[in-house]
Amino acid sequence: MKPVADSGQLALLSNRKDTMAQMFLDRVAATPQREAFRYPAGDQWKSVTWRETDELARRRAAGLIALGVEPEQRVAIASSTRMEWIDCYLAAVLAAAATTTIYPSTMSSDVAFIVADADVQVAIAEDAGQVDKLREHRAETPSLHKVVLIDGTPLDSDGDWVISLSALDSLGDAYLAEHAAVVDERVAQIKADHLCTLIYTSGTTGRPKGVRLPHSVWTYEGAAVEGIRVLSPDDLQFLWLPLSHVFGQVLVAVQCQIGFATAVDGRIDKIVDNAAIVQPTFMAAAPRIFEKAHARIVTMIESDGGVKARLFHWAFGVGARVSTLRQAGKEPSGLLAAQFATADRLVLSKIRDRFGGRIRFFVSGSAALDKKLAEWFHAAGLLILEGYGLSETAAGSSLNRPTQYRLGSVGPIFPATQVKIAEDGEILINGPGVMSGYHNQPAQTAEVIDSDGWFHTGDIGHFEDEFLFITDRKKDLFKTSGGKYVAPQVIEGRFKTICPYASQFVVHGNKRNFVSALVTLDPDAIVAWATSNGLTGRPYAEIVTSDAARAMVQGYVDELNAGLNRWETIKKFTILDRDLTIESGEMTPSLKLKRKYVEAQYADLLDKMYE
Template structure:
């Protein structure tokens, strides 16, 4: 059935939302003194976005002209993006962690005419660049440099200019919005790719509006919800959620400070939170290690509760009845154990969504056992992020759920997932050959992911096509599957990377979670030691090896891990080992830690 989308564009959807609920809470942000959230209504957000739009028009921005935003997730990012849309322009997103060389490339390749930068430090990333298309730099924070080239001004200045223009011509923005069509460019998002230059993905208004309506249709977002949005807004996952927020009208607290997330959940008390698996892994690690370090009765009660919860979930997943006795035991487990975790997450969670990378099946089962089911979803930058998701109340662990709206999906002869529909990109910016190669002859987008569809339309991702490892013995191995299993077994792990391409056996690089490993070391000979000292110790290696033995018992012979190396530090975005959406960049990891990998393949194999 065709999904009915009653909007021509994002700003059309936005203006309709303002008209429908001008006094309703729209977006919240931290107070300047961090004393709590400050909320703006849809009417207030509309006033500011329109002023920015008028200001951008005054700087020469017209239909589909690109405006780059280089900033962290914050309220001003949202308002600036809406301002760009209402001006008829298209937003080029740049991650705040992007290095100057790549930031310059993205701004140049996109043909962006204006850069909205978070502060002078972010703006300095392009200070020595030759960017003939760029006419102005707008600073969210900090003072404009009067001698800078291109010309600088502050966001407040831009907003003031726009407000003055609207005082003279109150209907300006409405006339502009009338001219924006569904097939106009809305966003250029550059894929962070594992190799080479990033590619600009051209996403249209029609696709984003489709995303907003589709999220509401499946019950992911509801008007009575409260969302905590911390995801990078430079990423398609964050952008698609914004579209859902505008269509549905639910209040959303915007705060990209990850170090504040756990503490603020108890303050904001959201009903909806979406994130990458790493966030849920950290909550899982903290829960398990806290119980284990408590020892004695506390550890036993925790283990019993988890077993009880997983037994109940397994029966529900299999469609089998849950006995009265098990229901009683589960109520007790929830009271003694799971209620504490629920409270830590604010006590009101209705929906949690995981996307951007694979979620371990065992970690998903843990959260479901705690009555905090995670709706794992699936999508790509090229397909506007939201393509498949587990509906609330219809969770199938190990899958990414069913297709949103009227999205078409088919599985190619080699297992590759192919997608066709409104949210699929127009193409790669300035790359006609790569665009042509990304589509089948009948218009399906080649995702590069391998998967299976069951009879009910639930999709299971088995691996990235290009990440499948083929050993020298000719066996194919799915690294992410093994890595997910290991993360669920070992609560002290931060990252795991399986190595084995063209090798005669598999090895693994791991990093340890600083908080979890410090708790593990407490009370023993390593207490008080630095992170580097703990991870280099024989005790830590023995602990990691023990969990690897457990892992190997669950694997096929050719998948087993023969050697494992603990790295001296965690993988980072800054070192090029992870994308900003927290996906591992395998080739970069293998390059940066080539010596460690070579060491695991030198000489004879030591079986674990």
Template sequence: MSSAQYLLESRPHSVAHLFLSRVEATPDREAYRHPVAADHSAPGAEEWRSLTWAQTAERVKAIAAGLLSLGLRPEERVAISSSTRIEWILADLGVMCAGTAATAVYPSTNAEETAYILADSGSRAIFVENAAQLAKVTAHAEGLPGLDHAILFDAETDTPRVKGLEVLTLAELEERGAAYLREHPDAIDTAVQAIERDQLATLIYTSGTTGRPKGVRLVHDCWSYQAVAQEVSGLLLPDDVQFLWLPLSHVFGNALISGQVRTGSVIAVDGRVDRIVTNLPLVRPTVMASAPRIFEKVYNGIAARARAEGGAKYKIFQWAAKVARDYARTGQEQLVATGSRKVPLSLTVQHAVADKLVYGKIRAAFGGELRGSASGSAALAADIGYFFAGAGVPVLEGYGLTETSAAVTVNPVDDFRVGTVGRPLPGTEVRIAEDGEILLKGPGVMRGYHNLPEKTAEVLESDGWFHTGDIGEVDKDGFVRITDRKKDLFKTSGGKYIAPTEIESRFKAVCPYVSNILVIGNGRNYCTALITLDESAIMPWAASHDLGGRSYAEVVSSPEVHALIEGFVQRVNGDLQRWQTIKKFSVLPRDLDVEHGELTPSLKVKRPVVEREYAEVIETMYEGAREA
């Protein structure tokens, strides 16, 4: 038996077990960093503060004991509705160590859907970030008779009074927990030892692109498996510093906590997206998980700044970007063919020059220490992946779903392949069905949808194989490639099948101004597209093309911008089959966002929502259509 197999088969029952073991093994090592207001500084100034594992344990045990003091029993649900911050992690670990189960609620979820999730999960208590999150709960309190307690992360001047709901601050809960532990000093150890592998640990509601969210039942063994699999795959190392900004209500961010507890590495946590660029040089992470949209925005921003500088600087950037892609692509082709990334000497020399002129600055923007950045939730355009790989910031695409407790495949740092989502994690099996659908089996797979046995039976076979709904393939070296969502594939009226994400990915690779693109064409004569533009990229272009002083909406509706985007559309069309080409497109007056319900909290486009909202725009593109 290999060492990896032994570690997987001998994994503890839960992350709570792992947590207590980690605290015992390295009590004085740094566990977490988080921003706080700086003392004696200018208003708004911040500094990063650390918690050791021992300090973390003191708070986690107090929170866990506080929940026990409220009368919560094993597997009873405790919701968390908050942005990503240190208190989210402490609360989640506290829920686990109490033997209760967490219900993750996105802070962007509206009041009606929050109430649905709390009612469907049967949550008895909820951690809320602030009064605004609490207000969403109290707006539907009459429909939540089982919800007894709310715990505020941010204490208000006066704790709100809500009929039928006890409202505590986090500090007050911890005080209760400390008192409870004085009377029952072994309470947490006893609760953790009683946890079984198949005991419910977390309910995460799919943000899905259609219909009501479904509660995914993830048991303690799902997270324990994730923890050990991340370790044996080399995704996380003991000396890593991870910058965590992803939403912890999402399975991707949640799973990373498990791996960190197992390895004893450091997490610097701050969920404010507008602080990412500022935080990276301060944190200097060695690893970071992200979504493709972030890398697309970073690339577009770099390209836009170079273009604005113009002249020689822009030409140098264009040359360096091409060298980066050529260097990474050639190295990958050589790796597949010969087992070595060796590239021709002439390209190596060009790469070394470009590194001094351009790539070093890009790495510095990421903190200068990044050995890899895991990317998931959607496909990354290959050209952008090659660019960052060539610049020394490898983007390690992976694949997973809420139903698989996050990652099931990931690209290894020392053998990553752009355009794939890597190899299966140890202990996970991948199979391709006759129709091309990816099927998965392993310890990370959910135990079903909460209160939805019929929906569970649709995707989970009796022998454990899970139907992902994604279309893909596995190459001779075991690397998995996702080609499309099964439900997103459509057929034109001419009988031709179209994979829209393939076309969308190509467009994102060539157009530095794009934010989102949806290819339309199901049952239609030809393909069209709805396109939104990245404001931070298109506005500098507008200012340099006699459109300065105009609003974003005025800029994107201008003939000049339409002509600009038309050029990129034709460029993409040149590499497509006739029936795949985009015949018409519309640039929308604003970007898609979560607030309008067009994006999921993990930034996936809700195609049906967007198509409904812009139905008139779509119909206009098909007026007078003839067979194409």
């Protein structure tokens, strides 16, 4: 087993709180006047302090109690990432309730399943569209007795089943007027092992499973991140990640523990614009965001061409040499230092400015980050700290540090967490961040948590020194008919880094005599490419299935194959006439590929490549 927590690691958790509610209230008491959050209000950003956040959360907590919500009963939040999401989440925490999260893109049938399976009492819905989903399956969700609408006006036809968010606030005010101490009394009842969050997995296969996360996992995550000292109260986070995902939620817990401020806006199309305005010191994201940023910058430079492109490539060549030195703990000197100063002033600093100019590091999680992509950003002076965890481990189990990192790894493990590698290479985790089990599914819980408490992650990995490396998902690994194992995620990530026009690259070949791939091209990036290749104004499907597009992709596939083992090389590929989407069921809301679903959907195209 490697590594194992020792007393020194446990000492890093000395500031751990008992419950998520207490962690939040202690933060309010410690820094009441410091900025807690800022969020867009029209064309401006509005800021609120920790005390103001507490006052609003208490009002809404009292409103939930007035609606009859009891300790550990579920309050669902069906909304995109926004300030109201956080306020309502904190309100549920202070009411001793447990939140259940629903992605706003979730189909109505799955919404009904989650609400029924979680026995949700109150649902907080972002808009009329989310209410429609709940109304459509109302007969299947008898426990749901109240819906709170964030945006818009409730319909008269819904009676008092739907109320506005302001009505919830008014209920809270009235209840507090008669029961002034009710929120503090609720908080005092909460125990560390009480349910805080029931988060449903994205479900790359089958129905989503409810992961039961008690208060203790969030207080552990907060204390562990504080203990490894990667963040301070003076940091500023830009949070756009879906708060319905465990990656987004852990960032709220960590913020409550450490006390830094967070700018909140979940509009993905505004990420770059917002970063330039907010000027955060750190931001977390899934790899797809880094892939798209890299692709946009590279395609823009390639379309300009000429001197500008030559200068860009020279600067990144210099940056790459400096990156290699810095990864070894050294700094450039002499001629290289002078070249780097010029490259940084003319090119590399401009890349950093696109993200506000103050980024100390990014954090990448939720899926595998291609090492070459991390190296490209590092050459620009932007360090991406990759971490690792699952919904079942409250998101964080390992993380690279700003002064202790190895690109391509997911870093050293968190204090007091134990990790070991099984004989077949599977990563097993034991520690305070592991879930208490799957909701209503004891058999499936027993399948993943053994009698000694080890959670079987389903991921394949290994250690190099203290750094953990992830190879692939155990279920995604396949063996060709020639008996060779292939790790598709590694190849897919590498191709998306090589090809700036790629959106998805689905590697296939289980029990086949060679490896093939389904390719989709990014709708935004391919427009600029089309303009330079005589296809201006053509429909997307016509562009991507053209001979010119196929030749372009073939060039990048050849480049990919040059770095692969013979049995891994892509012998054939098919470009799809549309991108894979969440709405079509091919991607999870956290942008993970539903591999088996996609392979089933495109079975005819895959089979055709082997005729």
